[in-house]
Amino acid sequence: MKNGRVYLVGAGPGDPKLITLKGLECIRAADVIVYDRLSSPRLLSHAQPGAELIYAGKSPVRHTLKQDEINSVLVAKAREGKTVTRLKGGDPFVFGRGGEEAEFLLKHDIPFEIIPGITAGIAVPAYAGIPVTHRDFNSTLAFITGNEDPTKEDTSVEWDKVATGCGTIVFYMGMNNLPYIVEKLTANGRPPETPAAVIRWGTRPEQKTVTGVLGNIVEKAREARMGHPSIIVVGEVVSLREKLMWFEQKPLFGKRVLITRSRSQASSLAQEIELLGGEPWEFPTIEITAPDDYGPMDKAIMDIDSYDWLVLTSVNGVQGFMERMKNLRKDIRNLKDIKIVAIGPKTREEIEKYGVFCEFMPDEFVAEAIIDVFRGEDIKGKKILLPRADIARKVLPDTLESMGAFVDEVTAYQTVMGSGDTMQVAKMLEEKRIHILTFTSSSTVKNFVKKIGADNIPNLIEGVMVASIGPITSAAARELGLEVTVEAEEYTIDGLVQAVLDHIKRQEAD
Numbered sequence: 001m002k003n004g005r006v007y008l009v010g011a012g013p014g015d016p017k018l019i020t021l022k023g024l025e026c027i028r029a030a031d032v033i034v035y036d037r038l039s040s041p042r043l044l045s046h047a048q049p050g051a052e053l054i055y056a057g058k059s060p061v062r063h064t065l066k067q068d069e070i071n072s073v074l075v076a077k078a079r080e081g082k083t084v085t086r087l088k089g090g091d092p093f094v095f096g097r098g099g100e101e102a103e104f105l106l107k108h109d110i111p112f113e114i115i116p117g118i119t120a121g122i123a124v125p126a127y128a129g130i131p132v133t134h135r136d137f138n139s140t141l142a143f144i145t146g147n148e149d150p151t152k153e154d155t156s157v158e159w160d161k162v163a164t165g166c167g168t169i170v171f172y173m174g175m176n177n178l179p180y181i182v183e184k185l186t187a188n189g190r191p192p193e194t195p196a197a198v199i200r201w202g203t204r205p206e207q208k209t210v211t212g213v214l215g216n217i218v219e220k221a222r223e224a225r226m227g228h229p230s231i232i233v234v235g236e237v238v239s240l241r242e243k244l245m246w247f248e249q250k251p252l253f254g255k256r257v258l259i260t261r262s263r264s265q266a267s268s269l270a271q272e273i274e275l276l277g278g279e280p281w282e283f284p285t286i287e288i289t290a291p292d293d294y295g296p297m298d299k300a301i302m303d304i305d306s307y308d309w310l311v312l313t314s315v316n317g318v319q320g321f322m323e324r325m326k327n328l329r330k331d332i333r334n335l336k337d338i339k340i341v342a343i344g345p346k347t348r349e350e351i352e353k354y355g356v357f358c359e360f361m362p363d364e365f366v367a368e369a370i371i372d373v374f375r376g377e378d379i380k381g382k383k384i385l386l387p388r389a390d391i392a393r394k395v396l397p398d399t400l401e402s403m404g405a406f407v408d409e410v411t412a413y414q415t416v417m418g419s420g421d422t423m424q425v426a427k428m429l430e431e432k433r434i435h436i437l438t439f440t441s442s443s444t445v446k447n448f449v450k451k452i453g454a455d456n457i458p459n460l461i462e463g464v465m466v467a468s469i470g471p472i473t474s475a476a477a478r479e480l481g482l483e484v485t486v487e488a489e490e491y492t493i494d495g496l497v498q499a500v501l502d503h504i505k506r507q508e509a510d
Contacts, residue, residue: 003110004031004078008098010091010117011039013124015203017274019043023115030085032077034070038089038120038229040204041424045282052077067097071104078110091119095145095172119143121170124202124231128209129245130238137236138167146174146181146232163188168235175230179218185234186214195238200230205256205279205435207247211238250277251501257436258425260285260444262418265315269438272497281434283425284418285447288316291390297324297410300385304334307408308382311370313343313392318350320412321387332356338385341370344492365491366472367396380404387412391443393472415443422451429460436465438496442476449480457481465503469496 007026012018019027027033027043032052035044044053054073056065065073070086077084092098092114105112121143125132132141142165144157162169163185174181178198186192192215200208212220214234247253255278259266263284270280291297300307301324312318325332335356342348342358344365351358362369383406386397390411397407428434429452439445449457458481466484468474470491474484486503488495 002081004080004082004084006074006078006084006086006101006105006110006112007115008086008092008101008112009088009115010096010119011035011043011087011089012118013090013120013127013203014038014040014201015123015127016040016042018118018123018203020115020117023117026085026115027087029083031082032084033087034073034077034084035087036089039087042281043087067100071101074101074105075108075110078105088117089120091117094119094121094143120202120229120231121172124199125170125197125233125237127203127207127247128197128199129241129243129247130197130199130233131240131244132168132170132233132235132237134237134240137240140166141168142166142170144169144171146171146177148177157184159184159188163190166235168233168237171232171234173229174232175221175226175228178221178232181232182214182218190214190234194234195236197233197238197241198224198226198230199233200226200228202231203247205254206433207254209241209245209248211241247277251504252276252278255279255435255504256281256428256433257438257500258283258434259438260418260420260448261438261440262286262288264288265440269440269493269497272493276497276501278436281425281428283420283448285420285444285451286415286418286441289414289416290320291411291414293411294324296408297321297387297412298328300387300408300410301325301328301330304330304338304385306383307338307385309341309379309384309405310335310338311341311343311384311386311396312347312351313367313370313386313388313396315346315350317388317412318347318354322354324412341373343367343370346492366470367393370396371399374400374403374405382406383408386410389443390414417447417450420451426452426456426460429464432463434464436467436500437461438467438469438500439473439477440469440493440496442473445473445476445480445482449482454481465500467496467500467503469493 009023009026024046027046030051033047034054034056036056056070074084074086088096090096102112122132142162171181194214196214196217197209197211198221210220210224210226257273257278257280259269259280259282266282273280332354339359341360342351348358348361360373362373384400386407386409397409400407466482468477468484468487470488474487477484486499488499
């Protein structure tokens with residue numbers, strides 16, 4: 001059998017969007033992914049279905065797999081003819097042991113490629129507002145391992161040259177040796193007044209930065225309980241942090257936000273969260289699928305000229321209806337004499353993409369508000385088509401029929417249980433690594449509770465902000481035992497995000 005190929009890929013420092021395009025391609029193409037602790041687990045969501053995921057662990061204090069075991073796994077999987085992506089935090093060739101892995105692959109005649117990544121020594125200080133070079137302060141930069149055994153008689157670090165020979169010094173994996181590093185630098189001529197910083201979990205929501213000078217950075221780091229993984233920066237550039245820090249100033253900095261929408265709809269909310277400095281974590285509790293039976297909707301579409309009103313209550317409903325119109329070869333001009341109602345701005349925008357414009361959009365984006373629209377219209381004897389989800393509330397069709405209208409409620413799409421990783425999310429909630437839960441419909445709430453387990457909810461979400469898109473969703477949450485922290489005033493994604501921001505501002509002001 002012909003050998004496969006191994007890609008040694010730098011995953012970047014933590015923020016999953018800092019991976020390169022080529023690195024992402026390698027993840028998507030891999031049959032096997034061998035990944036480290038410092039590579040973002042969100043990157044694994046890009047793996048193809050059925051890809052084998054092997055956790056290599058690797059931290060300064062313990063390894064799930066030892067380096068020789070990792071080397072052997074790479075060779076064994078490649079010899080099976082598989083495409084293997086070795087996903088390494090930062091850059092493979094900057095304290096990543098990528099060189100050793102490449103040599104081992106070469107020795108065993110395994111083809112390989114190196115995909116560089118953004119190294120933590122540059123990115124982590126940047127996220128803390130510290131440029132590692134600046135022409136007003138330095139023209140030299142050194143990367144040094146901080147993980148060298150301080151008890152060794154011989155050191156590979158020439159401290160007498162490094163201490164005063166480099167403007168900025170960045171130490172990797174050096175927290176355990178911070179006192180030793182400071183001692184060596186100051187003993188070899190670096191002034192105790194030199195600015196210094198320790199940055200833990202850089203580029204992630206947990207990012208924490210402590211600054212001081214060489215003379216007090218050990219004590220300050222100890223008081224702040226700084227640990228692995230951390231980057232240590234020494235040099236005058238550290239003084240720029242006070243005015244250049246940007247990441248930690250964002251309103252959602254430090255917040256990991258769980259998105260329970262379907263995967264196909266999560267992107268708009270995720271983008272908004274990232275823009276505001278938070279980390280979106282997708283946990284789709286619902287998925288949108290085609291109806292089991294298109295018959296009722298097909299019948300309505302073929303007889304579309306007979307309807308007086310078309311009521312669309314979601315983007316999914318618009319997409320399902322319009323796609324079926326196209327499949328049935330029904331011209332959009334058949335809608336010219338029908339009055340169209342959209343439940344909210346996003347639904348209206350989706351309708352207008354097809355060159356069709358709405359007659360009405362209520363001020364509130366719930367079924368009850370649509371009913372209020374019809375109270376001002378003579379709908380007795382009128383035909384109303386209502387394409388929507390299979391599990392939608394009955395208040396709208398029931399009320400319209402009580403007002404004398406003939407309502408054809410047809411299924412445009414189904415809402416089914418989502419495929420989010422329940423064990424992973426439950427663990428993250430238990431470890432208090434999720435700070436905000438977002439719910440955009442009653443079904444996202446119900447399926448979240450089903451997946452996590454009603455008995456587990458009280459303990460797991462204690463101290464977690466629960467954000468609801470509107471009163472119907474909030475009612476479903478409360479009925480299932482979730483205390484809603486914030487509710488959007490405008491029942492849209494933008495309104496949901498604004499409600500979260502307003503709550504955080506109030507908390508900070510108290």
